[in-house]
Amino acid sequence: MVFSSLLFIFAFLAPQLLIYFLLKDPKQRNIVLLVFSLVFYAWGGPVYLLLLVIECFTSWFTAREIERTEFPKLKKGWLILECVVMIGLIFIFKYTGFFAWNLQKIFGWPKVIPEIVLPIGISFYTFQLLSYVVDVYRGEVEAQPRFWKVLLYASLFHQCIAGPIVRYKTVADEIDHREITTRDIAEGVRRFSVGLAKKAILANGCATIADKLAPLSAEQMSSVHGAGLWLGMFAYMLQIYLDFSAYSDMAIGMGRMVGFHYLENFDYPYTAGTVQDFWRRWHISLSTFFRDYIYIPLGGNRKGKGRTYINMLVVWFLTGLWHGASWNYILWGLYYFVFLSFERLFFGDVLKRSTLTKALGHVYTLFVVFFGWVLFRYTDSKMLFEVLKGMFGIGHSFGSPEAGSMLINNIFFLILAVVAVLPVGKKLREMLRKETWKNQQLILYNALNAIDAVLPALLMVLSVLALVGNSYNPFLYFQF
Amino acid sequence: MEQETKKKQKKRTYFFRTLCIMLFSAVLALGFVLGCILFPLRPTESQLENRKLTQFPKFTMESFLSGDFTSGISTWFADTFPMREGLLKAEMNLQNLYGFRKDSISAIADGDDVPDIDDILASMDEEETVPPETSETPETLPTETAAETGTEPVTETEESTTEETQTEPESVNGEEMYRMNPQEAGAVNVKDLVGYCVYGFNRAAADQYAIHVGKVAELLKGKARVFELLIPNNSAIMLDDETKAAWKLLDEKKVIQYFKAMTYQQSKEVKYVEIYDTLAAHASEYLYFKTDHHWTMLGAYYAYVCYCEQAGITPHALSDYTVVDSGPFLGSYYKTNGYAQLQDNPDTCIGYEPVSTNDFSFYDRDAGTMRNGKLVRNMSEFDIALKYQGFIYGDTAYSEAHNPNLSDGSCCIVVKESFGNCFAPFLIDHYETLIVIDYRYNTDSLVELAWKYDSPDIIFCNNLEAISDLYVMEQLGDNCR
Numbered sequence: 001m002v003f004s005s006l007l008f009i010f011a012f013l014a015p016q017l018l019i020y021f022l023l024k025d026p027k028q029r030n031i032v033l034l035v036f037s038l039v040f041y042a043w044g045g046p047v048y049l050l051l052l053v054i055e056c057f058t059s060w061f062t063a064r065e066i067e068r069t070e071f072p073k074l075k076k077g078w079l080i081l082e083c084v085v086m087i088g089l090i091f092i093f094k095y096t097g098f099f100a101w102n103l104q105k106i107f108g109w110p111k112v113i114p115e116i117v118l119p120i121g122i123s124f125y126t127f128q129l130l131s132y133v134v135d136v137y138r139g140e141v142e143a144q145p146r147f148w149k150v151l152l153y154a155s156l157f158h159q160c161i162a163g164p165i166v167r168y169k170t171v172a173d174e175i176d177h178r179e180i181t182t183r184d185i186a187e188g189v190r191r192f193s194v195g196l197a198k199k200a201i202l203a204n205g206c207a208t209i210a211d212k213l214a215p216l217s218a219e220q221m222s223s224v225h226g227a228g229l230w231l232g233m234f235a236y237m238l239q240i241y242l243d244f245s246a247y248s249d250m251a252i253g254m255g256r257m258v259g260f261h262y263l264e265n266f267d268y269p270y271t272a273g274t275v276q277d278f279w280r281r282w283h284i285s286l287s288t289f290f291r292d293y294i295y296i297p298l299g300g301n302r303k304g305k306g307r308t309y310i311n312m313l314v315v316w317f318l319t320g321l322w323h324g325a326s327w328n329y330i331l332w333g334l335y336y337f338v339f340l341s342f343e344r345l346f347f348g349d350v351l352k353r354s355t356l357t358k359a360l361g362h363v364y365t366l367f368v369v370f371f372g373w374v375l376f377r378y379t380d381s382k383m384l385f386e387v388l389k390g391m392f393g394i395g396h397s398f399g400s401p402e403a404g405s406m407l408i409n410n411i412f413f414l415i416l417a418v419v420a421v422l423p424v425g426k427k428l429r430e431m432l433r434k435e436t437w438k439n440q441q442l443i444l445y446n447a448l449n450a451i452d453a454v455l456p457a458l459l460m461v462l463s464v465l466a467l468v469g470n471s472y473n474p475f476l477y478f479q480f
Numbered sequence: 481m482e483q484e485t486k487k488k489q490k491k492r493t494y495f496f497r498t499l500c501i502m503l504f505s506a507v508l509a510l511g512f513v514l515g516c517i518l519f520p521l522r523p524t525e526s527q528l529e530n531r532k533l534t535q536f537p538k539f540t541m542e543s544f545l546s547g548d549f550t551s552g553i554s555t556w557f558a559d560t561f562p563m564r565e566g567l568l569k570a571e572m573n574l575q576n577l578y579g580f581r582k583d584s585i586s587a588i589a590d591g592d593d594v595p596d597i598d599d600i601l602a603s604m605d606e607e608e609t610v611p612p613e614t615s616e617t618p619e620t621l622p623t624e625t626a627a628e629t630g631t632e633p634v635t636e637t638e639e640s641t642t643e644e645t646q647t648e649p650e651s652v653n654g655e656e657m658y659r660m661n662p663q664e665a666g667a668v669n670v671k672d673l674v675g676y677c678v679y680g681f682n683r684a685a686a687d688q689y690a691i692h693v694g695k696v697a698e699l700l701k702g703k704a705r706v707f708e709l710l711i712p713n714n715s716a717i718m719l720d721d722e723t724k725a726a727w728k729l730l731d732e733k734k735v736i737q738y739f740k741a742m743t744y745q746q747s748k749e750v751k752y753v754e755i756y757d758t759l760a761a762h763a764s765e766y767l768y769f770k771t772d773h774h775w776t777m778l779g780a781y782y783a784y785v786c787y788c789e790q791a792g793i794t795p796h797a798l799s800d801y802t803v804v805d806s807g808p809f810l811g812s813y814y815k816t817n818g819y820a821q822l823q824d825n826p827d828t829c830i831g832y833e834p835v836s837t838n839d840f841s842f843y844d845r846d847a848g849t850m851r852n853g854k855l856v857r858n859m860s861e862f863d864i865a866l867k868y869q870g871f872i873y874g875d876t877a878y879s880e881a882h883n884p885n886l887s888d889g890s891c892c893i894v895v896k897e898s899f900g901n902c903f904a905p906f907l908i909d910h911y912e913t914l915i916v917i918d919y920r921y922n923t924d925s926l927v928e929l930a931w932k933y934d935s936p937d938i939i940f941c942n943n944l945e946a947i948s949d950l951y952v953m954e955q956l957g958d959n960c961r
Contacts, residue, residue, distance in 0.1 A: 001550075001554060005554055005558060006511070006515060009508070010511035010512045010514070010515040011512070011557065014512040015512070017505075042550075043547070044547050044550070045545070045550075046544070046545060046547070047546075182497045183497060185497075186496075186497035190500065193504065401588060401727070402585050404585070405583060405585035405586070405669075406586075407579075408579055408583075409581050409584050410578045411580065412577065412579050413578035442485075446492055446496070449493060449496040450496060450499075452496065453497070453499040453500040454499075454500075456500055456503065457506065457507050460504065460507045460508075464511065465567050465570050465571040465574060466574075468561055468564055468568055469567075469568050469571055
């Protein structure tokens with residue numbers, strides 16, 4: 001089940017909220033959340049629910065044992081067991097095919113590459129559970145005595161299958177003690193509606209342009225043109241942010257409606273002035289996971305320059321691999337390693353010195369990210385090179401009547417999409433509210449409040465219109 | 481005082497937050513009632529998209545465990561959501577605001593190169609190598625088959641550019657209407673609020689077509705006259721040269737010459753009905769719809785006149801027919817290709833009732849029997865998107881009409897896809913029996929059918945785009961035996 005589906009909105013979320021708010025007892029409310037979450041997860045194939053339960057049980061058990069034992073070596077032993085089970089399972093389900101394919105290419109063995117279906121959300125909930133056990137080991141959070149609450153934490157449908165990667169310590173207290181205010185619910189409603197509109201209207205609209213002009217099938221590559229590829233990849237750049245951040249918006253919004261306060265996962269990444277800045281703003285929960293659980297334990301930047309770069313290499317190799325079992329994702333991760341290293345070595349500070357260098361920094365970052373998405377989009381290396389060649393008019397003509405027409409036909413839409421990836425709306429809203437309040441222009445202030453009140457319902461209606469003719473539209477990050 | 485203002489504002493803020501929650505809840509509640517309670521309101525087919533909507537999935541333990549069952553429920557829930565048609569139209573209107581949409585170029589022509597027919601003719605052993613440039617038909621008998629000349633069809637496969645789906649009968653004002661979906665256009669561009677087909681030549685399909693037509697002509701040599709009538713696309717006839725060049729459109733006249741040459745190679749019995757130049761001469765008239773991939777009945781009329789010349793028949797004047805005005809029409813470019821801007825430039829669907837009779841009967845798949853109907857119907861009361869179904873009830877596998885004024889045993893068999901629907905009615909005035917076969921649905925032998933009549937005329941009447949698909953050509957091949 002995906003958030004951007006009519007079934008989820010009307011047949012799942014609506015009754016879930018109704019039942020949730022009819023009950024007053026916190027425990028009963030948690031049980032409602034758990035039951036709905038398990039149904040939500042099982043919807044994509046009930047068999048994999050078992051995997052989720054096994055991972056939760058292992059994590060619950062090892063965390064409890066880590067806390068219970070007084071012997072450091074035993075604690076470490078339980079932690080190693082947790083890591084082996086979690087990483088082993090994710091390896092089996094996500095990377096077996098990839099490694100077998102590589103072995104076959106190199107050694108001609110195995111003869112048959114196993115086809116294992118990737119369980120939905122395995123990368124997200126596995127990382128959540130790992131972070132929980134490691135945090136218990138580090139003494140940063142207490143182990144949860146109740147198994148079903150660990151299951152609730154990992155399976156919570158808000159974030160179980162496409163993030164954000166919520167740390168247990170973020171919600172540990174709120175699992176048992178949540179206070180829900182009218183403000184929380186209203187903010188949650190607003191956030192959810194904005195996210196749904198971002199996905200259903202903007203991201204799906206951008207996908208139409210991207211798929212048309214920067215096609216994924218080899219058959220269509222013969223008809224691509226340079227200008228079309230640039231516009232198509234630009235649309236894809238917008239799509240991937242709108243799509244993924246929309247999911248986080250909806251997750252954060254739904255959490256807020258029932259009293260959970262998840263951390264932000266995006267901070268307008270396309271406004272970044274350096275590549276390093278970009279990664280502070282993009283998929284924050286993943287970046288911080290790798291920082292806290294890989295980079296820093298490896299020594300971070302505390303063990304000399306050489307070691308720092310090795311640590312960075314490891315992190316970016318893993319970041320690429322986490323995104324998919326394919327060489328293009330690894331290449332994508334290493335591509336960022338190169339630019340981050342260059343920034344650290346040569347020009348990172350230069351880009352922050354003056355207004356001009358800051359402006360150049362924005363342009364440079366956008367170009368790096370843009371070509372990064374080209375690497376990301378094409379898993380097939382032949383297609384990738386064909387696209388890169390085509391973008392510079394090699395092997396394909398550059399001019400494209402389709403691209404020109406597509407641009408004119410969607411010009412207002414694309415402007416709206418660009419505005420949506422920038423903090424224009426947010427800043428305008430904050431400024432107007434602040435100014436009208438400061439100057440005691442209460443009529444205007446309340447007019448803004450009225451817009452805030454009506455907008456979510458309006459966005460919901462518009463999103464439903466967009467979803468009716470679009471029966472299947474999975475989020476891009478589901479595949480990870 | 482300030483304290484009091486703050487207190488008042490706090491109350492107002494609380495009010496707006498509550499309003500926000502209530503409005504959101506109202507949308508959720510409405511959607512819940514519509515989606516989960518009012519099951520009878522769920523549509524089963526979409527007129528706008530001309531397709532049957534997804535059915536509720538069948539439960540099996542296997543489909544449940546694999547997730548197919550629940551995935552099917554998700555698709556069914558969205559696909560059959562109550563008021564779907566209205567919501568879809570509203571969404572199309574919204575998308576119309578995305579930019580300037582008077583012109584839309586979604587594709588540049590992409591297909592096989594059209595071989596030079598001189599090369600083909602040179603490969604023939606015959607001395608007489610000139611295919612009928614005009615309407616003349618060579619008198620020589622066939623002496624070779626495709627296999628003998630070494631001109632087996634190209635076997636490369638090509639992605640289908642046409643789709644065909646079928647829908648159930650529907651009822652409007654108590655009158656049941658039988659319809660199947662027309663052939664849907666592949667790539668379409670819009671210029672000045674008119675949709676145009678972007679045709680890509682498929683050589684393998686063209687070769688197959690020629691083989692099938694030639695085979696029928698050979699099998700019925702001396703028994704029936706076989707005519708080939710190829711209908712160019714609207715872009716070839718209606719567009720200016722500059723646009724054709726910009727869209728890299730093929731010269732369809734050259735394509736037709738290729739078909740002619742290939743058919744001639746298969747059988748010299750086939751008589752070719754040339755309509756390209758006639759249509760081009762009347763290009764300023766309303767020959768093709770603006771929002772649909774078909775031609776109008778006026779376009780079909782000019783083709784009928786060309787056919788009559790070739791067949792030695794005196795055609796009726798246009799003024800001899802009773803005009804049937806079905807009113808505004810929004811066709812496949814609007815509803816299937818999704819060019820919402822075309823609603824600002826709707827078509828008018830005009831039909832011409834045959835002089836002798838307007839009655840005919842057709843095979844109703846669902847009932848499994850023949851049913852009576854009108855060759856040309858007034859579709860005013862039907863949905864704006866369905867007007868083309870007014871010609872011989874859309875695409876039915878088999879239909880026949882009998883001229884009450886003739887008893888000479890004459891018979892005409894039209895083998896067609898949906899373009900033939902508004903062409904066939906003109907012919908009833910000149911034959912005692914008119915039979916129309918849509919080869920995409922018919923499975924019976926065309927040759928056996930022809931043998932039931934004395935000297936029938938068989939007309940293969942098809943649009944170039946519609947026969948550029950190998951699967952469709954397989955279907956034609958199933959009939960041509």
